[in-house]
Amino acid sequence: MPWSILELMRNEPEVLKEHIKKRQLEPSIVDSAVALDSRWRAILTKINELRHHHNVVSSEITRARGEERRKLIEEARSLKNSLEEAERELRAIEEERMKAIRGLPNVVEDGVPVGGEEASVPIRFWGKPKVYKDYVVSFEEQTEKYGFIPNYEIIDFKPVGHADMLENVLKLADTLKAGEVSSSRFYYLFDDIVWLDFSLLLFAIDRLTSKGYSLVLPPYMLRYGVINSVIDLETFKDAIYKIEGEDLYMIATAEHPIAALYYNEEIYDDELPKKYVGFSPAFRKEAGAGNRDLKGIFRVHQFHKVEQFVFSLPEESKKYHEEIIGNAEEIFRELGLPYRIVNIASGDLGACATKKYDLEVWMPSQGKFREMVSASNCTDWQAYRLNIRLIRRKGMVRDYVHTLNSTGIASTRVITAIIENYQLPDGSVVVPKVLRRYLEPFERAPKEVIKPRMVRP
RNA sequence: GCCGGCGUAGCCUAGCCUGGUAAGGCGGUGGCCUCGAGAGCCACUGGGCUUUGCCCACGCAGGUUCGAAUCCUGCCGCCGGCGCCA
Numbered sequence: 001m002p003w004s005i006l007e008l009m010r011n012e013p014e015v016l017k018e019h020i021k022k023r024q025l026e027p028s029i030v031d032s033a034v035a036l037d038s039r040w041r042a043i044l045t046k047i048n049e050l051r052h053h054h055n056v057v058s059s060e061i062t063r064a065r066g067e068e069r070r071k072l073i074e075e076a077r078s079l080k081n082s083l084e085e086a087e088r089e090l091r092a093i094e095e096e097r098m099k100a101i102r103g104l105p106n107v108v109e110d111g112v113p114v115g116g117e118e119a120s121v122p123i124r125f126w127g128k129p130k131v132y133k134d135y136v137v138s139f140e141e142q143t144e145k146y147g148f149i150p151n152y153e154i155i156d157f158k159p160v161g162h163a164d165m166l167e168n169v170l171k172l173a174d175t176l177k178a179g180e181v182s183s184s185r186f187y188y189l190f191d192d193i194v195w196l197d198f199s200l201l202l203f204a205i206d207r208l209t210s211k212g213y214s215l216v217l218p219p220y221m222l223r224y225g226v227i228n229s230v231i232d233l234e235t236f237k238d239a240i241y242k243i244e245g246e247d248l249y250m251i252a253t254a255e256h257p258i259a260a261l262y263y264n265e266e267i268y269d270d271e272l273p274k275k276y277v278g279f280s281p282a283f284r285k286e287a288g289a290g291n292r293d294l295k296g297i298f299r300v301h302q303f304h305k306v307e308q309f310v311f312s313l314p315e316e317s318k319k320y321h322e323e324i325i326g327n328a329e330e331i332f333r334e335l336g337l338p339y340r341i342v343n344i345a346s347g348d349l350g351a352c353a354t355k356k357y358d359l360e361v362w363m364p365s366q367g368k369f370r371e372m373v374s375a376s377n378c379t380d381w382q383a384y385r386l387n388i389r390l391i392r393r394k395g396m397v398r399d400y401v402h403t404l405n406s407t408g409i410a411s412t413r414v415i416t417a418i419i420e421n422y423q424l425p426d427g428s429v430v431v432p433k434v435l436r437r438y439l440e441p442f443e444r445a446p447k448e449v450i451k452p453r454m455v456r457p
Numbered sequence: 458g459c460c461g462g463c464g465u466a467g468c469c470u471a472g473c474c475u476g477g478u479a480a481g482g483c484g485g486u487g488g489c490c491u492c493g494a495g496a497g498c499c500a501c502u503g504g505g506c507u508u509u510g511c512c513c514a515c516g517c518a519g520g521u522u523c524g525a526a527u528c529c530u531g532c533c534g535c536c537g538g539c540g541c542c543a
Contacts, residue, residue: 041506048505048512055478055512058524062477069523076523247533266467268485391467396486396502 003384003400005104009033019107022114022346033100040097043090050086054079103233105351106381109318112346112355119345120358122369125150126329127338127362130421132158135367142369143340150338159365159423162416163296166193169427170419171453173297184294185286185301187412190457195445196418196431197304197411199438201279204306204331204409206438208277211327213308216278218257221248226263229385230256232351238288254278254307255405259382266389267311267401273320274311277408281305297412298370306408313390314380317402321377324406325357328373331408334434337417338362340369352378359407361417372413375406427452 008016013034017027057076064072113119122143129152131139136154143150166173172193178186189197209215227249228236241250251257258278267274282305293299308327310320325341332339344356353376360369380400383390390399422430429450431439439445 044505044512045507048507051512052510054523059478061523073523080523268467391485393486398503 004380005106005384006101008107009101009104010037016104016107020105022108022112023105023349024116024347025105029100029103033097033104036093036097036100040090040093043086043093047083047086047090050079050083054083102385105232105349106354106379108346108349109355109377111343112349113343114347115345116347117345120342120348121345122146122148122340123343123357124148125338125340126333127336128153129338129362130155130159130364131362132156132364132367134158135364138367148340155364157425159420160427161296161365162298162419165419165423165427165429166296169452170429170450171456172450174456175296183301185299187297187300189297191444192446192450193415195439195442196415196435196450199435199445200409200411200414201304201306202438203334203435205277205279207331207334208306208308208327208408211275213275213277216254216258216261216276218251218254218261218278218280220257220280220283221250222256222260223247224249226260226386227251227256229263230259230352230382234288235350238286239284241283241285250283251280252284253282253305253405253407254280255309258307258309259386259403259405262311262386262388262401264387266391269313269390269392272311272313272390272401273316276309278307278309279304280307282410296416298416300412303413304411308375308404308406308408310404311388312402312404314399314402317377317379317404320404321355321357321375324404325359325373325375328359328375328406328408332359332361332372335414335418335432336434337372337414337421337432339372342369350376352376352381354379354381361414361421363417363420364423365420370413370417372410372417373407376404378403378405 005016009030013030017030020027020030054076057072057079061069061072061076108114113121125143125148127150129139129150131152131154133154133156139152160169163175166189167175170193172190174188174190175184175186178188205215221243222230224247227240231240231252235252239252243249255278257280258276261276282303284301286299286301289299297303308324310317310324312320329339329341339359339361342358342360344358349356356374356376358371359373359375361372362368363370379402382388382403383400388401388403390401391397392399418432419429422432424430431446431448431450436447439447
């Protein structure tokens with residue numbers, strides 16, 4: 001079976017346009033892709049005919065002698081000229097066609113709310129958020145408006161924001177010095193916060209490997225052709241760092257190298273699903289972020305991440321999409337961080353995703369739910385570009401696998417959530433119980449509480 | 458980084474010197490046979506197109522030639538040796 005988007009583009013372009021409109025993109029990109037594709041196919045047919053003729057003449061040369069041979073060679077030469085001209089014509093259009101086709105986003109799954117960012121809808125809530133008394137109205141707007149009445153606790157003290165906590169209360173981060181020696185959105189973290197970072201990663205790795213996901217430490221850099229197959233142009237522009245003078249790009253998440261694990265390979269249906277949990281640092285330019293979240297460590301150029309990744313049968317990808325968001329929810333429930341799950345609106349989906357769930361944790365000092373996890377079903381969009389085929393043994397039918405990815409833990413973001421949710425009025429931060437067993441082996445690691453310091457270490 | 462060897466279909470392998478249009482095996486799929494299984498036999502088993510057919514594909518990209526897996530150039534990767542290195 002060919003790639004689903006190409007099939008749709010050729011057979012039902014109007015349907016594909018509806019999907020593009022839902023994403024608030026220009027539907028005419030389909031028309032230009034279709035036009036380039038038909039033109040390309042017409043030239044290709046012409047070339048095939050010329051090549052055939054040329055092949056026939058060439059094979060006659062083998063047997064011919066004398067004058068006849070001389071004439072045949074002359075004919076082959078002239079065919080070669082017409083062929084080269086047609087090939088130039090094809091090359092002229094080929095790259096443009098490929099760009100147009102690769103520029104097409106995935107379709108939008110049924111049930112995804114249609115509209116821009118504001119159209120995204122929370123679909124479930126968990127936990128008992130701590131709501132500072134002045135934020136109660138705003139909290140209700142973020143819950144009751146969608147028909148949910150979660151249980152919450154009103155608190156009298158306003159927790160200090162994570163950036164001030166880290167820099168001025170706990171004194172366990174230095175973003176000013178990092179800004180000076182690297183640039184903004186970098187950080188130094190110290191002692192208890194570093195232990196916290198590692199324990200979060202180990203906790204997520206422990207949970208996910210227990211569920212049968214294979215642990216993988218992937219390459220942190222990829223070639224252009226590979227990384228460009230995993231992500232869309234927007235992500236590339238806004239997120240990806242390049243190594244000067246080499247064909248290497250730094251990954252923005254382990255999703256990229258794990259997706260590439262089967263680059264140009266075939267997977268038999270009885271080997272699926274393949275489930276992985278990857279660990280890697282994540283490097284992001286955050287070029288499109290402007291001044292947003294400039295303070296602290298919520299939005300940074302570099303952090304640690306545990307990632308879930310699944311290669312699945314096409315008919316099972318929806319099931320695994322629910323599974324990976326479910327795994328992430330389990331992790332956040334065990335951490336005791338109140339969250340909501342949001343079904344992301346069509347206009348806010350990445351080009352790869354047909355549907356996306358975000359997990360957003362309640363941040364008491366900001367009075368908002370903030371994104372901690374993003375779980376996407378990419379169906380065959382990445383697999384087509386990476387050329388990862390699925391072979392169904394019954395009848396040896398060739399198809400494309402489906403790929404899915406979800407955050408497990410993104411260290412710095414979860415640290416901000418812990419600092420805001422586990423903060424006591426005296427400025428100390430309680431260590432979530434579930435992390436303690438990962439801190440226990442280390443003499444100097446915090447076990448129960450992280451206390452404010454007088455001076456930065 | 459330097460020197461040498463290698464790269465052929467899902468896998469293994471022949472062809473390369475001496476240019477004439479990819480041979481064989483394994484695995485897989487379907488069928489015949491069988492009460493059933495096995496064995497045996499037959500067909501199929503990379504991509505594309507306007508699909509009884511045709512075109513393309515021998516790591517990738519160029520070049521020479523009527524014709525390139527084969528000859529030439531550059532690049533990538535793997536293996537071995539030397540050098541460097543946490």
